Amino acid sequence: MLSIGIDFGTSNSSVAVFDPAAPLTAGRPNVKLLELDAHANDKRVMRSLLYIPRDGEIVAGQRALDMYTEQNTGREVKMERHSLGEVTMTFSEMEVVKEAYAMVDVNEPGRLFQSLKRFLSMTSFTKTDVFGTEYSLEELVATLAQQMVRAAEAALGSRISSLTVGRPVRFDDDDEKDRGALARLEEAWGRVGLDQVSFMEEPVAAAHHHASETRLAESTRFLVFDFGGGTLDITVAEAQGDSIHVLATGGVALGGDLLDSRIMKTRIARQFGRGARYEPEGLPVPSHILARLRTWQSIVELNRPDRLEIIRDARRRSDSPRELAALESLVTRNHGLELFRAIERAKIALSEEEQAEVWLQADNIDLAEGITRDEFEAAIGAQVKSSRGCVLDAVRQAGVEPEEITLVITTGGSSLIPVFRNALRESLPRAELTAASTFTSVASGLALAGGTVK
Ligand SMILES: Nc1ncnc2c1ncn2[C@@H]1O[C@H](COP(=O)(O)OP(=O)(O)OP(=O)(O)O)[C@@H](O)[C@H]1O
Ligand SMILES: [Mg+2]
Incomplete structure (x- = not known):
């Protein structure tokens, strides 16, 4: 059976497919990225954007951005007080019926949603009214996820019934919010209507991807630094035969x-x-x-x-x-x-x-x-410091010394920022830095791991 992995990112998403039964290609497992977005520069990467027009079809990816820009930029916002009808409120056991109002942008042709994944840990965002229909955050995430699954099915030419979905190591620094965010992500994917969905930490997937691409010397201790739009995610692992042994993971809600x-x-x-x-x-x-x-x-x-x-x-x-x-x-x-x-x-x-x-x-x-x-570096000094802390924490948790890490695999768009790369070199002085496929390593690793290590 085909194994399919989706990296549902804060900014960008991608889907990969792995056939465990297929012969190796040049000694490597056969993992392929699907073309998800015909309108994007790199068709294998879809922006995690959702556009709900007042009239017409919901769209995702580059088209969502193009439609929003076309229809909304430069137009005049016109807020009007609209009646929502009568609502009953209870004040110290006394019922009061009141007329409720909401401020509505009457000119709005459509609503754009970006970085939805980042809202999962925000307890204040529960639902929003979109042209008279109430959407919970889970429904919005599910709607975007469904658009991606449909695009992947079109590229694959067959129905997808099971998926491995990436998740950050930590959505939020607060434990309760972190647990709540994972529950909401699971609930959202539950609404997509697949037979089976399993989750895997994104940097662990990236570690699998790298280990399959390069023959790492036995027992090499390496760290994956996956720095995206919403979170920084770390894995410390050890090469073991064809696979890896995860020693620790860590993360912080810090991103582009x-x-x-x-x-x-x-x-x-x-x-x-x-x-x-x-x-x-x-x-x-x-x-x-x-x-x-x-x-x-x-x-x-x-x-x-x-x-x-x-x-x-x-x-x-x-x-x-x-x-x-x-x-x-x-x-x-x-x-x-x-x-x-x-x-x-x-x-x-x-x-x-x-x-x-x-x-x-x-x-x-x-x-x-x-x-x-x-x-720029002066403006983000606190964030650089926090990334350094996160890396050293994960290394400590893994029970190894910073000097024992000989390889750092960087992935995710924000990992290309020089000041964070320099901080990595300082924290892990014996490590060589290698950039893995910046926007697709997680999806590839999810497909691969879903087909081999479950
Ligand atoms: N060359 C670059 N230099 C600095 N930042 C970059 C570069 N390219 C992309 N980015 C930033 O990287 C982020 C997107 O990276 P990526 O697609 O890896 O994130 P994501 O996987 O969607 O998010 P997450 O994994 O946190 O959910 C954005 O904030 C973008 O501005
Ligand atoms: Mg990512």
Whole structure:
């Protein structure tokens, strides 16, 4: 039977298939990646994006981004108070019937969901109303998962009934939230309607993939550093014959999304009112407004009339009307996602170049902010430190000395950032660093392990 593995990532997903009965190819097991997304640059990698239009079919991947951008960027957000009908509330045993209202964006042609996996540990996100239909987070994750399974079935030409799905070692640093997130992921996959779904830690899968690709010397002790969009995941393992023996795993809720937020906060937010003062009192823009600049999803929340009123008032009265006008455009014209894509592009460029620019020109936004690699590294000092702690913890848990690790396999997009690679070299001084297929090693390893080690 074919073994199929899916790396359901915070930013990107991929699916691989392994036929345990097929002969080895050049001494290696026959693992193939499926073409999941016809619209993507690399068709084997699908962005973990879901777009639910007001009218029409739900789409995933690159098409989701294209449709959102086409239909939403630059349009005017128009919030209106809509009646939800009568609701009954109980206050100290007294029943009160009240008319309930919600603020609704009446112009919204469709809703985009990104980084859904990261929300699994957030107990505050339970459900959301999408054009009159309530979706729980589990339903949204299941809907995206189903789109991926369908795309994989189309590429494979047959139905998929069982799957090995990747999971981070830790969704959250808090134990209870971590357990809750896994339960929600399991529940979401349970809704996809497959006969059997099993889960495996993502960096363990990547370790299997690497061991099958390279002949590791017996007893080589190695560490997998899988650093993605949402989490950093570690495995410490030992090569044993054709397979591996896992000594320890570890992880922390730290990923590329957070690094983008750090760039926003330290370099870009001042172009949108951070540091501005109101006249005549000299008060700053309220912190609850500035805190919502952290992600594009929370920028959307600034469209609530009471918050918009604060922004417009600040624009009239502050010493930085240009910045506040840019903030108003960012919020009311829906440029948040575009801004974060520009930030991400600059971050990615900084993995190769010494400097980059965050560039966005639209409505009242006139942004061309240079950022050097040094400035980026200064902005993420705490995150680098945390990655170092996570690596050394896992090594300690494995019961080995840092000097005994002779090989580090890096995978995941954020593992390409030089400052994290340098931190690895410092923490594990005898290890050689090797980059494994950055966006596909986990899926390949899941398919392989699902077909051999279960
Ligand atoms: N060259 C690069 N330099 C720095 N960051 C990069 C680079 N390429 C991609 N990234 C970042 O890597 C992240 C995506 O990596 P990846 O696809 O491995 O994550 P994921 O598997 O979806 O997430 P996770 O495993 O955490 O659930 C994004 O935050 C992206 O901005
Ligand atoms: Mg990943």
